[in-house]
Every structure is written in C-alpha cells, then in structure tokens.
Amino acid sequence: MQRIIAPLVLIALLAGCSTSAVPVDKARQASTSSVYLYQETPVAPYGTLTVVRDSGFVSSGCDMGIYVDGKLVAKLATKEKATFKIPAGNIVLGAGVIGGGLCGTAADRREREVSLGAGQVKKYRAFISSEADVDILPTTL
Numbered sequence: 001m002q003r004i005i006a007p008l009v010l011i012a013l014l015a016g017c018s019t020s021a022v023p024v025d026k027a028r029q030a031s032t033s034s035v036y037l038y039q040e041t042p043v044a045p046y047g048t049l050t051v052v053r054d055s056g057f058v059s060s061g062c063d064m065g066i067y068v069d070g071k072l073v074a075k076l077a078t079k080e081k082a083t084f085k086i087p088a089g090n091i092v093l094g095a096g097v098i099g100g101g102l103c104g105t106a107a108d109r110r111e112r113e114v115s116l117g118a119g120q121v122k123k124y125r126a127f128i129s130s131e132a133d134v135d136i137l138p139t140t141l
Contacts, residue, residue, distance in 0.1 A: 019054035019055060019056030019078075019127045019128050020054055020055050020056050021052075021054055021125055021127070021139065021141055022052050022053070022054055022055050022079050022081075022125070022141070023052075023141040024050055024052055024081060024123055024139075024141060026079075027052045027053075027079055027080060027081035028079055028080050028081070029080070029081060029082075030074060030075070030076055030077075030080045030081065030082045034063075034074055034075045034076070034077075034080075034082070035073070035074045035082045036072065036073055036074060037068065037071060037073040037074075037084070038068065038073060038084035038085050038086050039084070039085065040085065041085055042085060042086075042087050044087045044088070045087070045088045045118030045119070046085050046086055046087050046088055046116075046118065047085075047086055047088055047116035047117055047118060047119065047120040047121065047122065048083060048084070048085060048086075048120070048121045048122070049083070049084045049086055049093070049114070049116060049121075049122050049123075049124065050081055050082070050083045050084075050121075050122070050123045050124070051066050051074070051076070051081065051082055051084075051093075051095070051123075051124045051125070051126055051136070052076075052079075052080070052081040052123070052124070052125050052126070052139070052141075053076040053077065053078055053079065053080050053081070053125070053126045053127070054078065054079075054125060054126065054127035054128070055078050055079045056078065056127075056128070061102075061103070062097045062098065062099045062102075062103035063075040063076065063077060063097070063098050063099055063103075064076045064077075064095055064096070064097055064098070064126050064134075065094075065095065065096050065097070065098040065109070066082060066093075066094070066095055066126060066136075067092075067093070067094035067095070067096070067109065067111070068084065068086065068091050068092070068093060068094075069091055069092050070092065070094070072098075075098065076126065086116055088116055088117055088118040088120075089115075089116065090113060090114070090115050090116075091113075091114050091116060092111050092112070092113055092114070093111065093112050093113075093114045093124060093136060094109050094110060094111035094112070094136065095109065095110060095126035095134055095135070095136040096108065096109030096110065096134050097128075097134060107128070107132055107133045107134045108134070109134065110133065110134050110135045110136055111136075112136055112137070122138065123138065123139050123140070123141070124136050124137060124138055124139060125137060125138075125139040125141070
C-alpha cells in the first residue's frame, strides 16, 4: 500500500510546484510604475509584444523581471501582464525572479531570441516549471 501512496503523494507535490497559464485577456495590466521601457510608440516600424506572468504559489511573493536585450523593462506579479512596443527586428527576451531574501535563491534568468516584424503581435508567458526553472515561451492564450 505504501508503494502506491508514496509515489502519488510525490506526484501531487510536484504538480503543486508548477504555475498555471493565464490568458492575456484575464491578466491584470501591470501598474505604470512597474513597466519601464518600450511604452512610447517608436518612429521606426515596430511590433507589439505582450508578456503575461503565470498564476501559482511558487515564487508568488517575488516579482518576475522581464528583460529585453538584457535591460529590465518590467516587474510582474502573478497574473499580471505588460505590453511593449518594440522596434522591428531580433531581440533577446528574458525572465527571472528578482528581489531579496528567498527570492534571490530562485533559478537564474532564462532568455529566448525573438524576431518581431513590423505590425506583428506576439504573446509570451513567463512561468516557473515543475522543476523550479524560470522560463519564457510563446503562448496563444
């Protein structure tokens, strides 16, 4: 009996450690004091990039930093989103847990290359996996 219960408890605990995706239309807009760059409409052709932070218990007391080309562009709490107007071209989009105390012990920032065309709209989700890794990936939600 213990051989059956122990793995089930472990699976339940691991499943509880991941975060859940939040659709863009259900996410709260981050406050203007938490979004730092790419808010003005560029003169050059640009694309629109929206990043949504997942919901969930893991690191919910910590902000998730969103980075474009290594610069901090926003801090998101769980279930928050930020939209950026970024000049068309290739960028490096990153996410990482930021803050002091236990927040400083979280996984390192994860970065992805993103190609953004003029007039293009892309959506990404920033999350913490069941392995406690930070990641940022495209979403259709």
